[in-house]
Amino acid sequence: MQLSATPYEERLTAPRSWWLMSVLVGVSLALIVLPFGTLPMLGALAAGTAAAAVVASSYGSVRIRVVGGSLIAGEAKIPVTALGETEILDPEEARAWRTHKADTRAFLLLRAYIPTALRVEVTDPEDPTPYLYLSTREPEALAEAIKAAKAA
Secondary structure (H helix, E strand, O other): OOOOOOOEEEEOOOOHHHHHHHHHHHHHHHHHHHHHOHHHHHHHHHHHHHHHHHHHHHHOOOEEEEEOOEEEEOOEEEEHHHEEEEEEEOHHHHHHHHOOOOOOOOEEEOOOOOOOEEEEEEOOOOOOOOEEEEEOOOHHHHHHHHHHHHHO
């Protein structure tokens, strides 16, 4: 197996505001159990914050990688030979492809807190997916990595 010329990896982490919301969930839960005493309140604070942080972390742990001649986006793994043209989407175009231009058969790795995206055509005739919509903070670098992997 030949590795791509420029390996690419990006983790779509949750924004900082989500971590603040995790603390606020813990505080809210602590206030709810406050009438039961200090110890239950501290336990609710810790448990609520931890549970909300686990949810934020798991949602933000998705990765996009171009390695070994494949594009791996979340749980999808597609060989770069089955990919066609890439289109870098600015925030306005990304919103359009998430809404009125979207195809229900498309693979969407969508994170609403990331304004830019990359749209990649799928050229495999056996695959009914017309394109991949990948939320990414670095669409230019991802497009270059796909192009380099196809050339390798």
